[in-house]
Amino acid sequence: MRKIVLFTFMFSQTVFAQHQKEKVHEVPVASQVQPYEFPEDQLLNTTLKGSKWYFNLKSYQEDVLYLDKNRDKMKSDVLYFVDGNHFQITINQQSCKTVIKGTYQIMKTNDGTNVILGKYRPFTITSRYQKCVGELSGFLSGALDISFDEDGQKMEIKQGEDFVPATGHGN
Numbered sequence: 001m002r003k004i005v006l007f008t009f010m011f012s013q014t015v016f017a018q019h020q021k022e023k024v025h026e027v028p029v030a031s032q033v034q035p036y037e038f039p040e041d042q043l044l045n046t047t048l049k050g051s052k053w054y055f056n057l058k059s060y061q062e063d064v065l066y067l068d069k070n071r072d073k074m075k076s077d078v079l080y081f082v083d084g085n086h087f088q089i090t091i092n093q094q095s096c097k098t099v100i101k102g103t104y105q106i107m108k109t110n111d112g113t114n115v116i117l118g119k120y121r122p123f124t125i126t127s128r129y130q131k132c133v134g135e136l137s138g139f140l141s142g143a144l145d146i147s148f149d150e151d152g153q154k155m156e157i158k159q160g161e162d163f164v165p166a167t168g169h170g171n
Contacts, residue, residue, distance in 0.1 A: 044106045048081040053155055055079065057093055060136060063159040070153065087123065089136075096132035100125060106146055122146060 053067035054075035067079055076092040081104065089100040102125040123140040130137070143160040 044108045045081075045084045045104065047108075048104075048106065049084045051081050053079040053081075057091055057096070057133070057136065060139075062135065062139065065136075065139065065157040067155040067157070068153065089133075091133055091136075093132075096130075098130050098133055099127065100130070100133060100137060100140075101127040102140075 051069065052071075053069060054071045055065060055067045055077050056075050057077050059066070068075060078090045078092075080088045080090070082088055085103050085105075087102055087104045091098050091100070102123055104123050106122045121141060122144055125137050125141055139159065140157075145158045145160040147156050147158075148154065
């Protein structure tokens with residue numbers, strides 16, 4: 001008798017669980033906000049793709065990175081714009097030999113500079129964190145101001161201001 005009651009109880013719990021499982025309705029998840037895609041005519045990506053820019057990580061300062069299209073013996077590190085979306089940085093220092101990979105989206109302006117407002121970042125790093133290039137990775141992941149000389153042979157990347165949109169209630 002106990003076995004029958006136990007079996008009936010277990011069977012009813014299983015049926016009840018199945019019934020509850022069927023009744024659970026998934027709440028539709030709000031569609032995620034897609035990052036803003038700039039039109040191609042507002043980007044330098046097609047101009048930069050395939051180009052190599054040389055620098056020396058030893059001369060990197062916390063808020064400015066100078067790049068040059070001309071390679072010399074003192075500039076062993078390379079920023080390579082692989083295609084219209086991806087970049088690769090090869091660090092070739094004695095104490096640090098590594099590769100940083102990611103995507104980029106660099107806006108163009110009339111005067112050759114880019115002042116990025118809000119949360120827009122021109123570089124997104126997709127490779128794993130590596131301690132020897134942690135400062136450079138952090139710098140590139142932030143808001144940046146990118147400018148070129150008139151000949152397009154030198155590039156200067158400065159730390160930009162990271163404006164946070166103001167939210168609040170008007171009085």
